[in-house]
Amino acid sequence: KQEVTQIPAALSVPEGENLVLNCSFTDSAIYNLQWFRQDPGKGLTSLLLIQSSQREQTSGRLNASLDKSSGRSTLYIAASQPGDSATYLCAVKTGANNLFFGTGTRLTVIP
């Protein structure tokens, strides 16, 4: 069964710092990997989706990489801002069905 782990569970950084969030998964047979943002009491907002054939995706200050063979993905956030404070979830899609989620990294960016 697919298991997804995110490290660290929580992270506090000063504004302006670059940071990396980590995600690992046990079964490399994935369709894609998706990074989400979740604000308190809200649903999930998709940030980046990387297909299994891709190595990375970029959107603004965000860059996500995927190393399928080693079962790892990283989300890089450049020049962090207080508005980036949220929980970041990664999820992998296996087969044609559901997403397997990690437990998330709670990010706090201190002004």
Added chain:
Amino acid sequence: EAGVAQSPRYKIIEKRQSVAFWCNPISGHATLYWYQQILGQGPKLLIQFQNNGVVDDSQLPKDRFSAERLKGVDSTLKIQPAKLEDSAVYLCASSLVSGGYEQYFGPGTRLTVT
């Protein structure tokens, strides 16, 4: 384009009562998902529909949970009777089709069972 709509946003019930949640997916999305997110955990899939047919309900506690998508558009998720451990956020998502397509999530319904 309008996103995934869910209602109610919050619900408080006593254990052994019944509750129902509603979801309206993005127009044209054939696949609809219901997830359960317990506090401090990632969402867990409960059921996936492709149009009005069930694709995966392997993690749905069928003794108390039921879901339907009669016309292949809106969906309802019901819990009867509720238990304390059902307290969670229930998220609905939709995608164009299943497979490698991006899922879009609604705001969720926060259920508290007392």
